[in-house]
Amino acid sequence: MIKPLEYDRERGTVVVLDQTRLPHEEVYLQLDNFDQLVEAIRSLRIRGAPLLGLAGAYGLVLAVRECEGLPDFKDALMARIHVLVNARPTAVNLRKEVEEILSDVNLDAEPYEIAAMVFEKIVELEARLQEDDLRLSLYGADLLRGKTRILTICNTGSLATGGIGTALGIIKVKHQRHDLKIAYLCETRPVLQGARLSAWELSKEGVPHYLITDNTAPYLMSLGEVDAVVVGADRITRNGDTANKIGTLMLAVAAKRFGVPFYVAAPTSSFDLSLESGSQIPIEQRDPSEVLMIGGTRIAPESTKALNYAFDVTPAELIDAYITEAGILKAPFDEVV
Ligand code: MRU
Numbered sequence: 001m002i003k004p005l006e007y008d009r010e011r012g013t014v015v016v017l018d019q020t021r022l023p024h025e026e027v028y029l030q031l032d033n034f035d036q037l038v039e040a041i042r043s044l045r046i047r048g049a050p051l052l053g054l055a056g057a058y059g060l061v062l063a064v065r066e067c068e069g070l071p072d073f074k075d076a077l078m079a080r081i082h083v084l085v086n087a088r089p090t091a092v093n094l095r096k097e098v099e100e101i102l103s104d105v106n107l108d109a110e111p112y113e114i115a116a117m118v119f120e121k122i123v124e125l126e127a128r129l130q131e132d133d134l135r136l137s138l139y140g141a142d143l144l145r146g147k148t149r150i151l152t153i154c155n156t157g158s159l160a161t162g163g164i165g166t167a168l169g170i171i172k173v174k175h176q177r178h179d180l181k182i183a184y185l186c187e188t189r190p191v192l193q194g195a196r197l198s199a200w201e202l203s204k205e206g207v208p209h210y211l212i213t214d215n216t217a218p219y220l221m222s223l224g225e226v227d228a229v230v231v232g233a234d235r236i237t238r239n240g241d242t243a244n245k246i247g248t249l250m251l252a253v254a255a256k257r258f259g260v261p262f263y264v265a266a267p268t269s270s271f272d273l274s275l276e277s278g279s280q281i282p283i284e285q286r287d288p289s290e291v292l293m294i295g296g297t298r299i300a301p302e303s304t305k306a307l308n309y310a311f312d313v314t315p316a317e318l319i320d321a322y323i324t325e326a327g328i329l330k331a332p333f334d335e336v337v
Pocket of ligand 1: 154
């Protein structure tokens, strides 16, 4: 299994597979301070909602280590935590995992004790990420039995979760069960998580796939070439509205028009029941240069400006069901286990 993020106990560093350099180079970075980790999150070296939760937990370890010995330990730590949980605002997992760990940790303890408690939580979290992925992938593969042509967007595989993946995990299990003819991967402009990352993962595992430009998806559906669309999620609200990679809404609208079932696959840790609907989800806008350039080459005139919404919100009415580790759910949600 690909390990996108782990801790090197001997060196005391967080080891990150730099996802900005894939698929051409497999470079592992050794991060030994808090600012480096925050930079890795902001620049998408580490990405994907569940993995961002784990990155948050490691950020906590680095923050505690850096604040140790400062006279205002608690204030300095809280300032770093604020920076950490806001590094990427849309994926709820980042804030949620950090807050959940903090609620179990006594911040009045000695810093080395706090770090030890956080490490204990990290071990549990890593195991949970893997178990959730596997469970939901099995549920998803059961639900989609006989549907052999699956279309997806972005990267929801091991690179995004540390486990088998969510939507991509379902595709992998279906392949293992000989129940997959083809996975259609939207390239996922602007930064091409589909072309660079999902294609890399599926190539490594021998899963048949076609890369398509994002705007090919509705046409493929109109031709009757897609049996189901399965996507991941960065945040799901009480009414079922779902924030996910920009382009997801376009897929959901097209799927409804052409009668193709549309599923969201996500662990329950990506649900945010404190929010009533998708209009309350903070949507990250990123640097316009990601849209204006491809692979370091500018594609638009120097004077052209760009909008770069990293996510969109798909209304619940366009989503047939939510595939989670707790089973197949339907919106709205009073609670998720
Ligand atoms: O900007 P990214 O690459 O972090 O966006 C990732 C997605 O939108 C994924 O679909 C989502 O986080 C689910 S990953 C299992």
